[in-house]
Amino acid sequence: MKKYDVTGIGNALVDIEFKVSDQFFLDHGVEKGLMTLVDEARQNNLMEVINTAQAKKQAGGSAANTVVAVSQFGGKSYYCFRVAADELGSFYLKDLNDSGVDHALLEEDLESGVTGKCLVMVTEDSERTMNTFLGITATFSPKDLNESAIKDSQYLFIEGYLITSENGKEAMRHAKRIAEENGVKVALTFSDPAMVKYFRNPFDEVIGASVDLLFANEEEAMIFTGKDNLMEAREELKKVAKHFVITQGKNGAMIFDGDTFIDIEPYKTTAIDSNGAGDMFAGAFLYGITNGHSYASSGKLASMASSKIVSQFGPRLLWHEAKEILAKLKP
Secondary structure (H helix, E strand, O other), rough: OOOOEEEEEEEOOEEEEEEEOOHHHHHHHOOOOEEEEHHHHHHHHHHHOOOHOOOEEEEHHHHHHHHHHHHOOOEEEEEEEOOOOOOOHHHHHHHHHHHEEEOOOOHOOOOOOOOOOEEEOOOOOOEEEEEOOOHHHHOOOHHHHOHHHHEEEEEEEEEHHHHHHHHHHHHHHHHHHHHHHHHOOEEEEEEOOHHHHHHHHHHHHHOOOEEEEEOOOOOOOOHOOOOOOOOHHHHHHHOOEEEEEOOHHHHHHHEEOOOOEEOOOOOOOOOOOOOHHHHHHHHHHHHHHHOOHHHHHHHHHHHHHHHHHHOOOOOOHHHHHHHHHOOOOOO
């Protein structure tokens, strides 16, 4: 029996989330609805004009949110990442420990540098816009992987945002190779439409012949496959993924279980913040399929969890909320 349900690899970022108006984007030259990599000076300029006292701060990054979700539902997860020996690095370690996620970093072993930060700007239409300074996580590489944790997991979960650097891409490829050589299934998330649009060829290198499980939203699926409708895109995805999930926002999701397509109905909700919805869907789904649930049941759990996430401010559930959602399902 494996020690971990999921080991994740990804960028370690302290999420600083706050509400803004569309005018804020016009005033400060921010492109709405995308994740944009920025330098430290640009990010500091934006932080000077927001009320950081009102902002919500959490240990984040796409894969981190996913492995935290696995833990909240009762699974066992591990995370490979990099933070620096600074105040936010210490905050990150404590938050991850409090979330029940295992890792190998000790505060006294952290290196000098700057821990990555992500400014998550949420508008009235619930859309999230991110400006990210990667800091020390930009140097994440194969040496930051814990080979024993990957081997002792049911799934390796790879964050698509790592694709932006050569060392990050190599870490993705190396982790996938470790998993495949040891019978561990590999799950990959595209993370953001911009990643697929600008790093299409590197994704091909990472995916290789195929992955066991792929997470994408509608836009990412169509950009990656070059198709202009979802029906054609999902047929193309069969060539690179043995199983996959395409999230469709307010329209729910569709799952390919290796044989058939399963439509997952959405749960009625009032959306106020879409930040973390895809991460939560992936975490709940991975928890489900590694803990006795079918693909359909796991999709239902993930849909319930993500609908709850978009109805509140922030990318995480409270612990009791996760248990209440889980109690509604039986394996």
